[in-house]
Amino acid sequence: MNKVLAIFILLAVLVTFVQPATIVIEVGYDNQLKFFPNDIKAETGDSILFKFVSGNHDVVQSDKADSCEKSTDPNAFQSEINPPSREFTIPINQTSGNIWYFCSVDQHCAAGMKGVIKVTSNNTQSDAITITNSFIAISFALAIFLLLAGLVTISHTADVTVNVGNAAGANVFEPATVMANVGDNVVFNWVSGTHSVIESDAKAACIKSAKPDAFASGGAFAAPKQFTVPAKAA
Numbered sequence: 358m359n360k361v362l363a364i365f366i367l368l369a370v371l372v373t374f375v376q377p378a379t380i381v382i383e384v385g386y387d388n389q390l391k392f393f394p395n396d397i398k399a400e401t402g403d404s405i406l407f408k409f410v411s412g413n414h415d416v417v418q419s420d421k422a423d424s425c426e427k428s429t430d431p432n433a434f435q436s437e438i439n440p441p442s443r444e445f446t447i448p449i450n451q452t453s454g455n456i457w458y459f460c461s462v463d464q465h466c467a468a469g470m471k472g473v474i475k476v477t478s479n480n481t482q483s484d485a486i487t488i489t490n491s492f493i494a495i496s497f498a499l500a501i502f503l504l505l506a507g508l509v510t511i512s513h514t515a516d517v518t519v520n521v522g523n524a525a526g527a528n529v530f531e532p533a534t535v536m537a538n539v540g541d542n543v544v545f546n547w548v549s550g551t552h553s554v555i556e557s558d559a560k561a562a563c564i565k566s567a568k569p570d571a572f573a574s575g576g577a578f579a580a581p582k583q584f585t586v587p588a589k590a591a
C-alpha cells in the first residue's frame with residue numbers, strides 16, 4: 358500500500374479514538390425503578406444522555422453517594438419528570454470526581470433509583486490529543502520529506518492512449534509524443550493498417566532497443582489490438 362495513504366489512515370483511526378463519547382443511561386430501565394447502567398466512568402468532554410424509557414421519573418443531582426436530596430450546588434442539574442423529548446443530556450465539564458444523581462419522584466430513590474458517574478482525569482484524553490497532534494505534525498513532515506526525497510511515489514493509474522495507424526489509414530502513431538508519469542499505462546490502440554510497436558533507443562532509430570527489457574508487441578497486428586506498456590522511470 359502507498360505509505361502516505363497508510364500514514365493518513367492511521368491518523369484517522371487515532372483521531373477517531375479521542376472523539377468525545379455520548380454515554381446513554383436508561384431511566385426506568387426494564388420497567389423498573391432503575392437507572393441503567395447506574396455506575397459508569399466518563400471523561401471530560403463526554404455527554405451523558407439520560408433516556409426515559411418507562412414510568413414517571415426525573416434525574417436530579419445529589420451531593421453524595423446514596424443521597425436522596427438535591428445537591429446544594431446552584432448549578433446542580435434537575436430534569437423535568439418525563440421530559441417531552443424523553444431525553445435529558447448533561448455535559449461532563451469537570452475533570453475529576455463523582456457526579457451522583459437520583460430520581461426525586463415518590464419513593465423511587467429510597468427504592469434504589471440512583472446512580473453515579475465517575476469522572477476520570479482528563480489526562481488520558483489530553484495526553485492522547487497531544488500525542489495525536491505531535492504524531493500529525495511528525496507524520497506530515499515525514500510524508501513531505503518522503504515525497505521530496507522521491508522515496509514514495511503516489512501511484513498514477515492513468516492510461517495514455519496512442520493510436521497505431523490513424524482513421525485515415527496513414528502509417529503514423531497518434532499522438533506521436535505523449536507525456537506519462539511513472540506508473541501510468543501507455544496503451545497502444547490499433548486503428549488501421551498492419552503494424553507493430555517496438556521500443557527503440559532514439560527517435561530516428563528503426564531498430565529495436567538494445568535494452569534487455571525493451572518492449573515489443575511481438576509481431577504485426579491489425580485492429581482490433583491493444584498493447585499496454587507501463588511507463589517506467591527513464
Ligand SMILES: [Cu+2]
Binds near residue numbers: 461462466
Ligand atoms: Cu423515578
